[in-house]
Amino acid sequence: MADDQTASNRAYWRANLKWVGILMTIWFIVSYGCGILFVKQLNAIEMGGFKLGFWFAQQGSIYVFVILIAIYVKVMNGLDKKYGAKKS
Amino acid sequence: MDVQTWTYLLVGLTFALYIGIAIWARAGSTGEFYVAGGGVPALANGMATAADWMSAASFISMAGIISFTGYDGSVYLMGWTGGYVLLALLLAPYLRKFGKFTVPDFVGDRYYSKTARLVALICAIFISFTYVCGQMRGVGVVFSRFLSVEIELGVIIGMTIVFFYAVLGGMKGITYTQVAQYCVLIFAFMVPAIFISLMMTGNPIPQIGFGSEVTGEGVFLLDKLDGLSQELGFAPYTDGSKGMVDIFFITMALMVGTAGLPHVIIRFYTVKKVSAARVSAFWALLFIAILYTTAPAVAVFARTNLLENVPNKPYAEAPAWIKSWEDAGLIAWLDKNDDGKIQYAPGKVFEGNPSFDEKKRGENGERLITNTPTEGPNELYVDRDIMVLANPEIANLPNWVVALVAAGGLAAALSTAAGLLLVISTSVAHDLVKKTFAPGIDEKKELLIARCAAGFAVVIAGYFGINPPGFVAEVVAFAFGLAASSFFPVIILGIFSTRMNREGAISGMITGIVFTTAYIVYFKFINPGANSVENWWFGISPEGIGTLGMLINFAVAFLVSGFTKSPPQDVVDMVESIREPEAEGEELAVSDH
Numbered sequence: 001m002a003d004d005q006t007a008s009n010r011a012y013w014r015a016n017l018k019w020v021g022i023l024m025t026i027w028f029i030v031s032y033g034c035g036i037l038f039v040k041q042l043n044a045i046e047m048g049g050f051k052l053g054f055w056f057a058q059q060g061s062i063y064v065f066v067i068l069i070a071i072y073v074k075v076m077n078g079l080d081k082k083y084g085a086k087k088s
Numbered sequence: 089m090d091v092q093t094w095t096y097l098l099v100g101l102t103f104a105l106y107i108g109i110a111i112w113a114r115a116g117s118t119g120e121f122y123v124a125g126g127g128v129p130a131l132a133n134g135m136a137t138a139a140d141w142m143s144a145a146s147f148i149s150m151a152g153i154i155s156f157t158g159y160d161g162s163v164y165l166m167g168w169t170g171g172y173v174l175l176a177l178l179l180a181p182y183l184r185k186f187g188k189f190t191v192p193d194f195v196g197d198r199y200y201s202k203t204a205r206l207v208a209l210i211c212a213i214f215i216s217f218t219y220v221c222g223q224m225r226g227v228g229v230v231f232s233r234f235l236s237v238e239i240e241l242g243v244i245i246g247m248t249i250v251f252f253y254a255v256l257g258g259m260k261g262i263t264y265t266q267v268a269q270y271c272v273l274i275f276a277f278m279v280p281a282i283f284i285s286l287m288m289t290g291n292p293i294p295q296i297g298f299g300s301e302v303t304g305e306g307v308f309l310l311d312k313l314d315g316l317s318q319e320l321g322f323a324p325y326t327d328g329s330k331g332m333v334d335i336f337f338i339t340m341a342l343m344v345g346t347a348g349l350p351h352v353i354i355r356f357y358t359v360k361k362v363s364a365a366r367v368s369a370f371w372a373l374l375f376i377a378i379l380y381t382t383a384p385a386v387a388v389f390a391r392t393n394l395l396e397n398v399p400n401k402p403y404a405e406a407p408a409w410i411k412s413w414e415d416a417g418l419i420a421w422l423d424k425n426d427d428g429k430i431q432y433a434p435g436k437v438f439e440g441n442p443s444f445d446e447k448k449r450g451e452n453g454e455r456l457i458t459n460t461p462t463e464g465p466n467e468l469y470v471d472r473d474i475m476v477l478a479n480p481e482i483a484n485l486p487n488w489v490v491a492l493v494a495a496g497g498l499a500a501a502l503s504t505a506a507g508l509l510l511v512i513s514t515s516v517a518h519d520l521v522k523k524t525f526a527p528g529i530d531e532k533k534e535l536l537i538a539r540c541a542a543g544f545a546v547v548i549a550g551y552f553g554i555n556p557p558g559f560v561a562e563v564v565a566f567a568f569g570l571a572a573s574s575f576f577p578v579i580i581l582g583i584f585s586t587r588m589n590r591e592g593a594i595s596g597m598i599t600g601i602v603f604t605t606a607y608i609v610y611f612k613f614i615n616p617g618a619n620s621v622e623n624w625w626f627g628i629s630p631e632g633i634g635t636l637g638m639l640i641n642f643a644v645a646f647l648v649s650g651f652t653k654s655p656p657q658d659v660v661d662m663v664e665s666i667r668e669p670e671a672e673g674e675e676l677a678v679s680d681h
Contacts, residue, residue, distance in 0.1 A: 012669045020177050027173050031166045036336050039159075043326070049299035049308030054326040057162035058154075058384040059295060062169045066377050069176050069370045076181070076366055083669045 012083035023068050030064045094491035095234045102495050110253030110261040130364045134371025136266035137355045139503040144226025147500035152475035154387035159328030167342025174347040176369035180356040182583045184365040185666040198582040199590045211574045212350040216508040218567040223505040224553025234494040240554050247550040254506045255542045262506045269499040276496020280480040281382050284389045294385035316395040337632030345568030348575035351507040362670045390475045393482045399432040403452045409481040418471035435464035513542035573600035573637030586663050592649025600641030607633045
């Protein structure tokens, strides 16, 4: 039993790391990518009255951050359920 | 009713509300005092965290800074919200699972070392103090402008209120007060923003409004602002003028620094379960995002109004808000070319902060300045902190809106100050006295020490609020750099590496701090003349150097831990246990050993 539990905990941790990795990559792309590194290129595109790079730096990145945490909450609740230890 | 009556009314009502809540929710045990007994609902905790997080800097200063720096101001928007993502994904759930009261607690246990705990403790206290002083100054500014009391008296009133509910209520009182403060501050921030957005662009949603066309002119607001800026010789608003490397490093330092702020981390101990910690992190960022996406819109509205209505107009015909803020000492005009008109251009008007000649006025009725003027053409000094507070007056909004903003600014400053005071008192009573010097004391005594420490901290913070050291801005850069280069790497490594040991963590923290401190102290205090881009390493300003300090911390920690003994088995077990899924129905007790 104890070994099963350890294996299940390992799998939980790996799934956790995978999701955190994915979400942090998106985090990096929207803020440092769109908002800073490629801001000049994106500014050539206009969206309504916004230059796109400027919009990402002052608006878009923040919206994405909120969505990222929402996804994280949902995914982790699912993982908790899937791998959750039974109360001993 | 006039502005002052409205302000007395609204500020009085909100203060009465805060005190009422504090009495209702006062703490009886150390658990309630430190972490509200771990029993606050996730939604309420999210609101409280948002109020805790958004300080006077977010409410009063941030939109002002963006207003004056345009795209460059994005570092604060991305930095302070992006750091929150780091906190929610990489730190909060694990620290909650760990289940002790404070960050120094975690560092001390994870690295089985009193030295590590002490280093973390000193950083926590230093960072918190730096922050509290800033809040107290915010309180002083609001009081002196809107209630026309002296800054001294304003700070003392603010101190008394905070003292009352922090010392009496502890975390429980603070949490529920902060819920109320969040409601006040967000309402106060949004109402004028919506009004102004509607007036300028016809769109009631500020986030969309600042990307819309100006009413009746057929030109996009941002394009108009870029044009106005360039006419006066400023960089286009949407381009900014800092180097890309510097923007990158400052954003990273702010993100990592905020993620390491002790008063926000401690909030995640106040919910019952790890899953609740995650949910409350979501609510908190949502509540924060409402203000943070509105702030850049407010910045654009304020800047456009300023550039359109003030430059090249005679002082005698200047709008009333110019004169009232001049009386408060936060706007100054120096008629360098004696034409009676206000010239506004890039560059400083004079050296240092304005000091006014109290006895006589200039020929146009302006307050005379005793500073040495610069050679540049700029004649108008505007303190960046006033933009949010002055915005309703600039847009001619009704008096109650102006008063509401004052009450909101106070809510933001007081909520953050209270959270920080709690960290200071917890650090002293729990980490320093109980864990380091007198392990035998009982709970009653510990609670008394915690309350005394909070009281003592209020008095010191109040002193610095009344006599702000000239280097407040420098010290704030310091606080973020320090949090980034000390806390963040050791906490991350403590969770995500089972191999990281005491030797690695301590040497990493110390090299990180020493490097960051040395860089900042050199450019800000020892040789401020050299503080320019040619002399910076890789073009990184002192504000962004914490990022490099953090990288050095990581590198040193890995290197040293590779050559020293692995951590003992019980520590490895502890790390494994905080990574495990939470059992269904499991509620973590907040243990005090």
